[in-house]
Amino acid sequence: MGMEVVFSDRAMRGARPLYCRCHPKVYMRICYYSSANSLQGGAELSQVRIVTHMIRNGHEVHVVLPCESELTRHYTQIGARVHVLYWQHLRMLADPYHVLKYLFWLPIITLRLAMLLRKHRIDVLHVNEVLDFQGLAAGRLAGVSCVTWIRYVLPDGLMRRTLNAIVLTLANRVVCNCHSVHRLALNNSRSPKISAIQNGGPDPSVFDPSKVVPKRPEGAGDALLVGQIAKLVEEKGHHTFLEMAHRLTEMGYDNVGYVIVGGPVKGHEGYARKLDDMVRQYGLEKRVFFVGQQRDVASWVAGMDIVCHLPLCHDTFPSSPMEGAIMGKPVLSVRAGGIPELLTEPDNCRLVEMGNVDEMVKAIKPMLDSPELRSQLGQAGREEILTQRSIAKHLERVTALYESMAEERHSKE
Structure with a gap:
């Protein structure tokens, strides 16, 4: 059974000018759907940056994750409302048991997520990985505007084409995080749903060579x-x-x-x-x-x-x-x-x-x-x-995308 854990602590620590607060042009309820359980991946770190920015600019942010992990704790600390819904990720296509388990959970998680989206009156659903396309299906069922990020080029041509067709059908917007993704993953499709938004670079206030104290492994000496x-x-x-x-x-x-x-x-x-x-x-x-x-x-x-x-x-x-x-x-x-x-x-x-x-x-x-x-x-x-690689410009483009999606949704109500 899916477990929902909601935290309401809005305290935010270590705010930097990078995420300056302002009155949002459009107040939004945004939900982020991710299969990650670690802060090691670049895709999840990018989402953390976006979530932090949205919270600090006054929006209501929900994050849906598959299990309790360091991510649930981190998102809680920065003020997101965290929901834990177990699901089986599609990873090992060569394992029949894994595929059957995935197919069993697919409709269950889709329905549970759709119910959650309706309950919290979500305006925009951000699906952080293209393989989690059940998030897009849930968004469609709930009548929520959906955007998915394509950050990975699948090696298999048939699976890639099939997944792209599903994504372009279900998503309201598809974002490539670089131009090569548009070329390699989507074959330079001219669909008006597709845009390219390159990630910003590392935070220059954190990656500052004049202030950072170097660390080296014990035993490395002067090598x-x-x-x-x-x-x-x-x-x-x-x-x-x-x-x-x-x-x-x-x-x-x-x-x-x-x-x-x-x-x-x-x-x-x-x-x-x-x-x-x-x-x-x-x-x-x-x-x-x-x-x-x-x-x-x-x-x-x-x-x-x-x-x-x-x-x-x-x-x-x-x-x-x-x-x-x-x-x-x-x-x-x-x-x-x-x-x-x-x-x-x-x-x-x-x-x-x-x-x-x-x-x-x-x-x-x-x-x-x-x-x-x-x-x-x-x-x-x-x-x-x-x-x-301006972080501020990247976050401005993401915010503008969300606002246009929220406005389109409300105009249809």
């Missing part, structure tokens, strides 16, 4: 530190990062350490064990440091000399390359997904072919050899993020 920030799932490419570390060590780069910031994820524990095995196999126990999930990411980035983001998927608008750049660190990433839209190559970063370890080694060696090149790339990248 140059190359880092990767991502949860431990295979699509983030940690094993290619370790393969690069192994090859560099064989080439004689003995004064280099490697730090991985990010924790294991439920259902992917085997991948974390695989990474441990690779470290032992390559004899890198004294060079590679797993520090787990960290809330103070800025301090860990400040302690790195080079920031890597080497996914094996079309990562659409990842946070870690921007976090590295805004801290003045040189960034090595891949030429795929939305990453080329974040930083200009070759002036402000180095990009390589996805999964190509030879190119990774070739690209990172000049950065390891030259402090001047590291400084040049870092400063250029910082300037680009500060000038081109």
